[in-house]
Structures are given as structure tokens and as C-alpha cells.
Amino acid sequence: MLPPMPFGGKRERIGMTQLKAKYDEQSAVWNGVAGHAWAQEQDLINEAFKPMEDRLVEELWTVGAAKVLDVGCGTGATTLALSKMGHGAVECVGIDISQEMIAAARARAAARQSTAQFVCADAQAHAFAATFDMIVSRFGVMFFDEPGSAFLNLRRACRDAAQMRLLVFRTASENPFMTTAERAAAPLFPAVPVRVDGPGQFAFADTARVRAILEAGGWTGVEFQPIDFECSFPSGKLQTFFTRLGPLGRILHEADADTRTRIVTSVRAAFEPYVDGDRVRFEAACWMVSARAGIQSGML
Template identity: 55%
Template sequence: MNAASQTAGEQSKLWNGLTGRAWVETQDLLDPMFKPLEDLLVEAVFAGSESQVLDVGCGTGSTALAVARRLGAKGRCIGIDISEPMITAARARAERENTPASFIRANAQNHAFEPASFDMILSRFGVMFFDDFVQAFANLRRAAKDGAELRFIAWRSLSENPFVTTAEHAAAPLLPNLPARRLDGPGPFAFADQGRVSRILEESGWAEIDIRPIDVACTLPEKELVRYVTRIGPLGLILHEADDRTRTQVIETVCAALAPYVHGAEVRFSAACWRIGARARSA
């Protein structure tokens, strides 16, 4: 097995296992927390238009459903994700809401989309996990019509997002096996380097590349802080294996470290991200 296929297998295992289930079980926290970022994507969709829109790495479907509601009966939104638990949750949400979004469980890097079928491709934190970014964005380019818009949001650097890493830094002395974040491959911070993102898009057939830093205020209920930090990220992957004593120590230590972000009944932090736009280059 080569390195690329091994990485792809790791991502599939991750998102179809503990991590995927955790995102499903915490969607009631994550969707409101990231809604300000979702809104930045959805507002770019022309309400009531006949646009065909693809949401890449759609997760449990929040953005795809919001786009489908905005499009109405004339347009169409399809979400794609590698995670079976998350796609199952997205389909269930669409059925409950009677919202006409559809969902595909597949890897957008190599899925056989109908060529030139989308007017717009969107993603909220869903495009940083491919094992070959140029191949993935080239595949998305083939799925896009000439001149189609690409819009997505990705994290900037770890150093600019201290809230994201405070919990694991605080817990590390108590959890020697805590997995380190990978910055050189698939993962939330794979697009921290603006120049790298630009090169990937240029090489894969996208033009008019526009990469802008944004800092967006996000919140979650203080009463849900422990559930959030013990389920999401590297800490969520390992803490379930700890004994009760260690788990209690970790939670106490992490909550103390995150105290500066707690303001009454809310936890507040700034998400330092890139808002990235491009257009499908004509063949």
C-alpha cells in the first residue's frame, strides 16, 4: 500500500469510526457554533435560482440543507462526504425537515461526478482532509461548469486558533498517548499556508483565486463545554480509553485552561479562517 492510499484509508477509518460518530452526536453543538461561517457561504447562493450546488465534506448536512432551503424548488443541492454515520444523519435531517437536499457517501477526490454539472461548489471545513489535494480539486473542477464558483472556508494556522488547541495542550502531560496534530498532511490545519492553497487551486484548474483572512466570533453554551472538548479533536480520540481518575483530572485541568474563554453562560472564541473563492477556468 502506498502512502497516499494509506492516508486515504486512515481518513476513511477516522470519519466512519469514533470521530464520525462524535460529530453526529455533537451536531447540536457544532452547527450553531459554526453557523456564522456557514452563513458566509450560504449568502453567496442566489435565492430561488436554478443553480446546481455541491457541498463538499458536508458532514451531517447543515450547510447543504441551508443551501437547499435558499434555492427552493428550482435549484438543487447535493452533499458529499466520506462518513457513513454523518451522511446517514444528513439524510435523516433532510427527511425530517422535508428539505430537498440529497447526499452521497463517497470520496469527492475520486468520485465520478457528472462532468460540468455544478454552478457552485461550497465547503465549510470539508476540503482539508484529502490525501492528494491537486487530484481532489481537479476532480471538483471537472464536476464544475466553466466559470462555476468555488467557495470554501478553512482554518488558518494553529497559532492563530488557540481555543482549538488549548484543551489538548493542557491534557498532554496527563495523556502520554495523546495523538499529535499532523500539519503536513490531511487534517483541519492543512490549509494554514495561503500560498500552498493558491498553488493547489492553480494546478487543479481554478482561476480568479481570492484568499482572505476572516476572524469570526463563535459561541457554545458553557454547560456543554466538557461534552465538546471530550468528544472533538485529538482529546476525543483518546480520552475514552482513560481510567476514571485520569479522566477526572483531565477534565478539571482542561476546564481550568479554558476559563479565559468562559463568559457567564457562554464560551466565546474567535475562529481564524481563510475565506477562499475561485472560478472554474475555461477549458
């Protein structure tokens, strides 16, 4: 049964003004420099994270869901892979806040004649019909401003006993590759953002926090499986990776030409331990978060 009063006293309600402000903030990020870079470099990102995509396809095969929602779908690689595995028998929907990434996802779906559908909206507040029997995400849920409200809303999108499989990063210390660029650049460019608690790449590393969020949102049977994925991409794309993506990629354009040159040289040297001939190889330390939708005892 769903808890009658999540978050220890009353249901979390966000006023429309506050919710719109949160939406506008995230929309500005993912419809700005970050979203543009991710859309343009979708092939690089999808190659690097292909092992995670494959694992989520395996999870769909095991669960046997008929209708799947891919949260924070980006340019749609995982959504399309899930749809392809289902051979048209599985209805797959991807949702993302980035207009440019959703446009890229729709273009890829059309080129492949895929039945996958894509929605440009905020998963925290979008009015879903309660029809999904599985929710998946490949690094798409760590950026919620209001994760409590988000997972309540995602529960509303699901049938009772629907399954959820989320891939999220563990701690920054377990993922040194992911912070190499900013650590190497910081002495040369103090404007590099410092990672703080809140929405971001490692926001779901703390299992106790994530468990509390999910259980308060009506999700039961929460489990965490540590998985270390072996990832790689062409070494010729390394400079593109660290100059366009991540915290450094979002602000590097603000540096003057001389500083940019020194940053690129320093960061490239810092990545040398990960270069193996024509490939960049790294390990991504992740959690596979599993849960199921609790039985509704009333309106959420």
C-alpha cells in the same frame, strides 16, 4: 485555459491500489470514533459554526448558482441551509465519507422535507457528472490525503467558470481556542496526538500552498479573504466539546479513570477565559478561499 500539465511535469495520477488505501485510511477515521462523535454532537457543532453557514448562504445568494456541491458536508447543516435559501430552485448535493454523518444528514433532510441530496463517497475520486456551477465547503476540504487529485476531480465535477467558496482555518496560532484542550491535556496524557503537517484542521492555512494546489487543479482567480468569526455555544456543553471532539476527544477513552478525571479538570480550567456566563465564546480565524473553474482545453 487549464494548465496542460499540472504539478510541474505531468498530471497527478494515483493508482487504484494507492487510492483505495487512502480512502480506507480516511474512511476508518470518519467512520470510527471521530465520525460517531460528530454525528452525535451535530447540534453542538452546527451551533458553534452557524456564522460560517450563514456566510456561505450569503455567497450562494451573490453567485446565484443553480446547482451546488457541498464538500465534506458532515451532517448536512450547510447543504440544507443552502437548499432552503434557494426555495427549491437551487439543487444542492452534499458529499461526505462518513456513513453515519450522511445518514444523519438524510434524516434531517427527510424531516424538513428538503430536496437536498446526500452522497456517501470520497470526493477525491467520486465520478461526478460535470453539472455543478458552485462548490462550497465549511471546513470539509482540509482532510484530503491527496488534495491535488481532489481539486482536479472537483474541477471535473463543474461547468466552466463555476464558482468555489471554501471556508478553512488559518494557523493554529491564530486559533488558540481550537488547541486549548490538547495543550492542557498533554502534560497529563502524552498520548494526545501532536499536530503535524498533512491532512488536518490547519492544512489549508498556508495560502501559497493552497493557491498552488488549486491552480494546478484547473482553478483560476484564486483569492483569500481573512475572516474572524465570532462563535459561541452553551457553556453546559463545554465538557462534551473537549471530551468528544478534536484530537483529545478521539483518544480520551484510552486513559484510565483517574487520568481522565485529572485531564477533564485541567482542560476545563484552561477553557475558563472563553466562558462568558452561560455561553462559551471564541473567535475562529478563517480564510474564505474564492476561485472559479478554468475553461477546459481538453480532458482533465
